[in-house]
Amino acid sequence: MPDRFYVTTPIYYVNDAPHIGHAFTTVIADAVARWHRLLGDDTYFLTGTDEHGLKVAQSAEAAGVSPQEQADRNAARFREAWDLLGISYDDFIRTTEPRHHAAVQALLSRIKDNGDIELDTYEGPYCVSCEAYYQEGELVDGEFCPIHKSKPVTRLKEENWFFRLSRYQQRLLEWIEGNPDVIQPEGKRNEVLGFIRQGLDDVSITRTSLSWGVPVPWAPGHVFYVWYDALINYATAIGLGVDEERFASWWPHVHHLIGKEIIRFHCVYWPAMLLAAGLEPPHHVHVHGWLLLGGEKLSKSESGAAKLTDIAPARLVDDFGVDGFRYHFLRDVPFGPDSDFTYERVVDRYNADLANNLGNLLSRVATVVAKKCDGIGPAPRPDSPLAAVAAEVHDATARAWADFQPSLALEATWRLVRETNAFLEENEPWKAEPGPAVDAVLGDALEVLRIVSILASPAIPTATAEIWRRIGLTGRPDEQHLPAAAAWGGYPGGLEVVKGAPLFPRIAT
Ligand code: MSP
Numbered sequence: 116m117p118d119r120f121y122v123t124t125p126i127y128y129v130n131d132a133p134h135i136g137h138a139f140t141t142v143i144a145d146a147v148a149r150w151h152r153l154l155g156d157d158t159y160f161l162t163g164t165d166e167h168g169l170k171v172a173q174s175a176e177a178a179g180v181s182p183q184e185q186a187d188r189n190a191a192r193f194r195e196a197w198d199l200l201g202i203s204y205d206d207f208i209r210t211t212e213p214r215h216h217a218a219v220q221a222l223l224s225r226i227k228d229n230g231d232i233e234l235d236t237y238e239g240p241y242c243v244s245c246e247a248y249y250q251e252g253e254l255v256d257g258e259f260c261p262i263h264k265s266k267p268v269t270r271l272k273e274e275n276w277f278f279r280l281s282r283y284q285q286r287l288l289e290w291i292e293g294n295p296d297v298i299q300p301e302g303k304r305n306e307v308l309g310f311i312r313q314g315l316d317d318v319s320i321t322r323t324s325l326s327w328g329v330p331v332p333w334a335p336g337h338v339f340y341v342w343y344d345a346l347i348n349y350a351t352a353i354g355l356g357v358d359e360e361r362f363a364s365w366w367p368h369v370h371h372l373i374g375k376e377i378i379r380f381h382c383v384y385w386p387a388m389l390l391a392a393g394l395e396p397p398h399h400v401h402v403h404g405w406l407l408l409g410g411e412k413l414s415k416s417e418s419g420a421a422k423l424t425d426i427a428p429a430r431l432v433d434d435f436g437v438d439g440f441r442y443h444f445l446r447d448v449p450f451g452p453d454s455d456f457t458y459e460r461v462v463d464r465y466n467a468d469l470a471n472n473l474g475n476l477l478s479r480v481a482t483v484v485a486k487k488c489d490g491i492g493p494a495p496r497p498d499s500p501l502a503a504v505a506a507e508v509h510d511a512t513a514r515a516w517a518d519f520q521p522s523l524a525l526e527a528t529w530r531l532v533r534e535t536n537a538f539l540e541e542n543e544p545w546k547a548e549p550g551p552a553v554d555a556v557l558g559d560a561l562e563v564l565r566i567v568s569i570l571a572s573p574a575i576p577t578a579t580a581e582i583w584r585r586i587g588l589t590g591r592p593d594e595q596h597l598p599a600a601a602a603w604g605g606y607p608g609g610l611e612v613v614k615g616a617p618l619f620p621r622i623a624t
Contacts, residue, residue, distance in 0.1 A: 350394075
């Protein structure tokens with residue numbers, strides 16, 4: 116039986132167009148899913164859009180369209196952006212779909228039947244942009260949202276249905292303390308533990324102040340608060356309430372990827388809801404930091420002309436290509452801490468790793484094969500000095516992907532590219548007479564290109580497929596199976612090697 120691998124991104128609000136902050140999370144999830152497909156794992160990669168709530172309703176009103184039209188329009192933009200970036204999702208869930216309404220109603224009814232959803236009155240400061248209530252003590256200067264700083268909160272009073280979160284404090288602590296890897300990185304795990312240990316208040320999970328949401332089946336006029344509908348998407352997509360066998364085949368072995376601002380929802384409320392419904396909490400939550408532009412979180416920044424949220428993925432794809440875009444976010448943005456986004460860093464990384472290292476290796480090899488071997492690629496040597504490096508690189512790359520560290524994985528893979536360039540410079544096959552010595556060096560380099568095409572395919576799927584084709588192989592690198600396909604000696608030799616235009620034209624600085 117192959118292993119099963121279920122990975123999710125947050126579902127994105129449709130009040131806005133996709134920007135590079137959204138793309139960052141989605142590209143990481145995509146690359147990790149692609150890595151697991153290479154391992155032969157049964158892989159399910161879910162993304163989608165979060166379409167209910169006040170924020171979406173208000174943005175639709177401002178745009179003069181209905182919330183559904185706004186959702187349709189922007190969900191389509193997310194799909195387009197992901198298609199552009201080669202995102203290989205298996206399912207794109209929209210929370211306005213009937214399948215999702217059914218799952219939300221089923222799960223929350225189950226919690227109510229278990230006695231953990233009850234009627235009560237709530238009054239408190241509410242931030243519409245966050246779609247969240249805050250405690251008075253959390254506000255900035257007594258009136259502003261702690262996340263949005265300059266946005267005043269609204270005071271809401273509602274008779275709502277409450278989820279008895281307070282009853283789950285002990286079980287949540289047991290879940291996290293009993294599973295040291297469940298929330299990564301460690302600092303975020305400690306943050307969640309600290310929050311839970313302070314004591315948990317019950318939370319209001321329904322609204323009567325708007326109708327744009329999933330109707331509460333037992334209370335006409337109420338809709339579920341957007342977050343309690345949204346979180347359930349991860350269960351809807353794998354069949355909750357419809358196909359319990361399918362659901363059980365994926366749950367709870369999930370990897371949720373989330374930004375740090377939504378940690379409480381994913382590490383406190385969501386697992387508590389699952390426990391209350393008699394289900395297991397998720398097995399892995401991976402928390403990453405923010406992309407920053409000028410020191411302010413780009414997606415929430417309000418000052419200045421250049422906001423991260425104004426940078427559409429297509430804008431960077433125009434300059435760097437899909438693979439240049441993906442490579443930057445995977446290689447240069449470590450998964451975990453906040454990271455500064457600058458255009459110059461994208462250029463530098465592109466030129467260094469893609470144009471000068473990988474692109475150069477391919478073009479050198481293809482040029483010399485054309486000149487010295489009549490365009491027919493020789494086979495590698497079984498005892499090549501590069502064989503041991505390739506084996507080490509494979510192991511280091513695999514470990515880093517398993518740890519959700521794409522940056523380290525690519526750093527490891529590129530060691531092989533760099534060492535092969537150095538190996539060519541040492542041996543200078545372009546200066547030697549055609550013959551067995553030249554064939555040996557070029558065969559080794561072609562074998563490295565084959566292996567690197569496989570190992571780098573989760574990050575740069577288009578370019579690696581092109582390298583594969585140019586060195587004369589059939590099929591695609593992302594159809595290969597690891598670890599066997601990375602074993603030294605797979606390049607058969609005797610294949611036609613095509614020169615072609617530069618794979619990554621250098622960008623002028
Ligand atoms: N709809 C909720 C999530 C519900 S999940 C059940 C939401 N949506 S969002 O559109 O605001 O996007 C959230 C995610 O987008 C973040 O958690 C993060 O993964 C990503 N990012 C948005 N802006 C970002 C940055 N500036 N930097 C990094 N990631 C960013 O919250």
